[in-house]
Amino acid sequence: MLLFLVLCPITAAIAIIAGAPARLTALVAAISNLFVTLALLSRFDRVTAGFQFASSFLVSADWQIHFAFGIDGLSLLMLLLATIVTVAAVWFTGKIDNHERAFYACLLFISGGAIGAFASIDLFFFYAFHELALIPTFLLIGIWGTGNRSVAAWKITIYLTLGSFVLLIGLILLYQSLPATTRTFDIRELQAATAAHAIAAPTQRHIYLLLLIGFGVLISLFPFHSWAPEAYASAPAPAAMLHAGVLKKFGLYGLLRLAIPMLPDGAHYWMYLLVILLLGNIIYIGLVTIAQKRLDWMLGYSSVMHMGYIFLGIASANILGATGAAALIFAHGLSIALLFAVAGQIRNRTGTLLFDDLGGLAKVMPFAGLAFGFAAFAAIGLPGFANFASEILIFFGAIRNGWEMQRFHIFQIATVLALWGIVISTVYMLRAYRSTFMGTINERWGKLVDLGTGLRLPVVLLVAGLIWFGFFPQTLVRMVTPTFRPYFTATK
């Protein structure tokens, strides 16, 4: 089933290039993937830890590389996110004027790469699948982007390449930190081996720093973030949805899956650095977001800013924080995808996303206003949405973090500042909502059409996901916590 999940979008993409009807094939592939994930969800055993539905083919005996898939609660959550957002992104792709086939194929390649990375339990393919998305992203932004598309495409590609090669070196070091006879790329065996014989502390520090920088570039951690807003502003909406909603989460998933469990000493050593950087994400980028004059740039920066909260959850190193981080990955993925989708629809209709040009659109596009409102409130973290539940978990987790610290410590300061970050995000989200949908309507926009019935379905899907996990966060938490329990019992 996992193999189907990974190969389905890739096969569909190849079929589309070869001549299958583009939109139909892409939709069928995306929806069948969603159903397969739901089937996995129903058959998933929440009690036992460890990877389920595992399958593995030996690729290289000399290097112990396996083409291996398997899921635990965390990866299942990521798969759910990836498949939901894929359906929405494909659905929101309207008529494409040039190279329609290539557009859908690129989307499916990104989706397939993300799914492959989340489902892999082999370090090598975990990395390789993520890279599969690189060229499709480059092409999506370069061919169909708007604004300064060429610069944006180069920037994201070069940044992500550098980041992922730093990451690759970190992964190779991780592989080589084991004794020569037991070396393997199998994540399960790596976890067992590092649990049995912890890697020496100085080595852990090197590896963790490399992983933090590598993953950090991919996630747009504070000083490495500058590719993200520009790329998301230029990218066509479906590409931005998939990249900001799903692909970017690969780095966070990697930190949760590899760095925290296998390198606890490294995580401890670099904790201060990480907390300072993530405050950069929350406070500095938050303020930058307020200053934006265009909706797409504002959304791009806001997606960078929210990464700070997830980092806070990861840095806190306890079950609460890590679960909150995982939940926020999911919630943020859905809400940012919805925001980009609505913004893309507005851009298609008006040709501009400058706040000064827009205004009063809720009169002519009430449903779009409603959808944007839902997503904006979710992104702010209003109770009732999944984002609220996850942020609460993160804040509690950070306050009682997993490190043994003095009473007044950096995490308390960070948590308080992060709470102020919520105020910041309220300011920019509400301002964006007001200047786009409220106020007097510009006469030019009097004839705009609202989202058609066809497009309401994916919106409902995304909002339903946000609200379901907002009201019943327990379903999500129960799924994820078994993943973290083994690592954090020792600390807290």
Add this chain to the structure above:
Amino acid sequence: MIAIRAPYLEIAVLVLGMAILILETFAAKIDKKIFAYAGIVGLAAVLVASFFLLPESSIPQTNGFWNFYTADPLSIFFKRFTLVTTIVVLGMMIDYTPVLGSVAGHASSNLGEFFSLPLLTCAGLMYLVSAIDFIFIFVAIELVTISFFVLVSFPRRNPIALEAGVKYLILGALSTAFLVYGITWIFGVTGETNLQRITAALSSGKIDNYGATFGAVLVLVGLGFKIAAVPFQIWVPDVYQGAPTPVTAFLSVGSKAAGFVVLLRVLQPFLMLPNIERLVVLIALLTVVYGNLAALPQNNLKRLLGYSSIAHAGYLLIGVACFDGRAVTFYLAAYLLMTLLAFAILILVAQQTGEEISNFDGLAKRAPFLAFAMLVAMASLAGLPFTAGFFGKFFIFVSAVAQKQTALVAVGIVTVACGFYYYLKVVRAMYWQPSANNNPIAVSALSRAVIVLLIIATIWFGIYPQPILRAIGPQRQRVAERSTISR
């Protein structure tokens, strides 16, 4: 059935080349392309025969020939490698003949030579990868280089090709001089030309280290020209641009691969000398940095591929500096696939428009198949996963990390990112620049088959590298050897 031994393969190729050359003089009337097809078929037969070799151990290696010649897995692998390269190059040459006719002014009069010389080069390369004696290495290198002199300047009415030929001739002769001088020094110090006995002599501790190091450095300089390592790379861009494109492909794949095999073989004894390892690391650093930086501003695709071949030589040298023969060999195999793929498409596109990157504008509209093939080639050259090129870089980086060559790793990462820029420049041209003309490009059945095979192989070995690794043979013992010898 006759028992096939390794040397028979070269002899067969040599005879085939000579036969074509002789037949050509007597058969003035027929279409010369027949000779190319004959060459392809003959080489394919030799390639098949290479899989039915007697195992090395079963051959009585008593006579003196085996002092010069080895048939170890490495050499067998590279013999096949050379044969595949030559077959593809001959295929490209068939596509290239119209261009040659228009440029050189002789429509098909000398084409027989054009098709037979690659066979002689191929035989030379096959000897070279088996050579374990300096004399034999030298003779084989000369056979290769001299046939390349002719091939490079084959369109002799074309001043650019002529310039390329002269440059290659002069610098090739110079490098040969360095090589011979180095060999004499080594012979003077150790009294041996056989690599194994040189290793023994150098490790005995009774020799003059300065003299031997001097000789070793001279040999490395000579080989540096062949593999286009910085600072001996100056000839590369001009020669690559000026030579007929199939010859450029042959130069950048066949000649380079053989150079690296020789380098690996001679480095075995040399690594016992002080500072040689440091020297190789330094050359590797210079080569990756120079190759990648110089490739950034190129607008001519042939020149770009020339500089990129310097960059790849740099990555290969990183592998050589870590003395990881397997990583180097795998990288070369991947390099063969992706470089030949890129050149094959270049030939087809250049016939219609030109060799500038801007000539590739809008190729995705004009020839979606070629554009996709080029995309695969560029992705692999840049080192994206699921292509053979990524595994090549991956193995190189693994061994560099294992040897704690921090500088090499750090520089490697940055230059890889540079590489993405200039390879994706080609992708950008193909996919999102508007094109001036919309004529579709005709692709012959043979080229289409070759391109499809190369694409499949590039992706297949990017997912499943084991067949190549198995063919190369075991690695571990090589590393152990090194740790006992050099430390």
